[in-house]
Amino acid sequence: MEQEKILIDGYEIKQPDAMDPDWSTTYTEDSGRVMSGKAYTDPMFTAESYSFKATGLTPKEAKEILTRIVPRPSKPTFKLHYFSWFYGTWRTDEFYVGKGSLKCKTLEADSEMLESISCNMIGVNPI
Secondary structure: OOOOOOEEOOEEOOOOOEEEEEEEEEEOOOOEEOOOOOEEOOEEEEEEEEEEEEEEEOHHHHHHHHHHHOOEOOEOOEEEEEEEOOOOEEEEEEEEEEEEEEEEEEOOOOOOEEEEEEEEEEEOOOO
16 A cells, blocks of 8 residues: 655645644633632534644745645635544645744755744644
8 A cells, every 4th residue: 555645735745754733622711610620611613733844845845835835815725635643544624824934944056945844734624
């Protein structure tokens, strides 16, 4: 069986060095703790997210990732093909990135390299 790869909008990107899973649950306004310390929670939904980090990218590799994940009015989300630990299988779902960062390695002519691209990819639909 061929190894599946992480794809963004169907495009095979330079595979990340790390893609660590996380999740965040949103609760109703009346959720919280009472004076005794007991929690009363009413979850509304939980979103899956992944801390993405790719290192040692050429300008072409960086462009291929950035043009797909950086939100714009005409393209606020992207399709991510990834392994979901929650579902235990490879899936393709809609994600968005609210903030990311780049670390530059060198800007020498014809040798430009990014040290890394990092961002948090957040699922649009709840799990």
